[in-house]
Amino acid sequence: MPLLLNTPSFFGRRRPHATxxxxxxxxxxxxxxxxxxxxxxxxxxxxxxxxxxxxxSAITKAYQISQLTRYNDQARAVLLSYIDQFQRLETADDGFxxxxxxxxxxxxxxxxxxNRLNDSAATAPAVATATSGAYLExxxxxxxxxxxxxxxxxxxxxxxxxxxxxxxxxNPTVTPTTTYYKQPGYSLVGIFTISYTLPSGKTYTQRLxxxxxxx
Numbered sequence: 001m002p003l004l005l006n007t008p009s010f011f012g013r014r015r016p017h018a019t020x021x022x023x024x025x026x027x028x029x030x031x032x033x034x035x036x037x038x039x040x041x042x043x044x045x046x047x048x049x050x051x052x053x054x055x056x057s058a059i060t061k062a063y064q065i066s067q068l069t070r071y072n073d074q075a076r077a078v079l080l081s082y083i084d085q086f087q088r089l090e091t092a093d094d095g096f097x098x099x100x101x102x103x104x105x106x107x108x109x110x111x112x113x114x115n116r117l118n119d120s121a122a123t124a125p126a127v128a129t130a131t132s133g134a135y136l137e138x139x140x141x142x143x144x145x146x147x148x149x150x151x152x153x154x155x156x157x158x159x160x161x162x163x164x165x166x167x168x169x170x171n172p173t174v175t176p177t178t179t180y181y182k183q184p185g186y187s188l189v190g191i192f193t194i195s196y197t198l199p200s201g202k203t204y205t206q207r208l209x210x211x212x213x214x215x
Contacts, residue, residue: 067146068198072206074140075151075194079208082111082155086190091214097181101188103170106154108136140196151196160187160211187213 091101099110134154141148158167159180167189168175180186191209198204 064200068204070142070146071140071149071196071198072204075196075204075206076208078138078140078151078153079192079194079206082153082192083190083208083210086192086210087212091188100155101157103157103159103168103172103175103177103188104155105170106156106193107134108152108154109134111136111153111155138194147199149196149198151194153192153194156191156193158189158191160189162186185213187211 085100089098089100091097102110135152136154138151138153139148140146140151156170158170159175160166161168162180162183162185168180189209189211191207193205193207195203195205
């Protein structure tokens with residue numbers, strides 16, 4: 001039998017013909033596995049940095065809010081301590097009115113320095129300036145998690161007209177003390193104010209008032 005040269009037994013298996021578009025398909029598969037381009041890497045880096053900056057901004061804002069809350073709480077505690085003194089202490093000693101209860105416009109006269117940072121009972125004189133009048137300086141902050149800042153505390157004490165309930169001018173030249181002093185049941189209104197400037201430069205003010213009758 002003659003040997004056929006074109007049979008598979010002579011040449012082995014025939015190579016399959018290439019199908020149209022096969023090379024393009026292989027190129028797409030290779031391109032899908034090639035990794036990120038420089039532009040894609042830069043875009044991913046920018047997105048990551050934006051996320052990091054957003055988280056950092058949120059943490060910073062939360063710290064500032066926490067810091068402000070502590071300053072506000074300590075400032076209010078200082079005012080409440082003076083409110084307690086105004087309500088509890090005797091207004092006169094051996095017939096003389098104590099300076100703390102002397103009617104006056106915003107001043108620090110007669111006030112003790114209740115230093116909440118060091119829990120000190122030391123007394124500090126009022127500091128007088130030409131622009132703000134007299135005030136008392138106290139320290140806010142614990143020195144560790146909250147930076148210490150200086151706050152200014154003032155008091156205003158007004159006598160009350162017994163007949164009308166209106167606040168009288170505390171200036172003794174305008175309202176002599178004889179118009180209300182030693183009258184049975186006359187009243188005083190105390191207004192206590194504290195102002196403080198945060199490290200950020202923003203100033204905050206709190207004010208509390210109370211009244212009491214004088215026996």
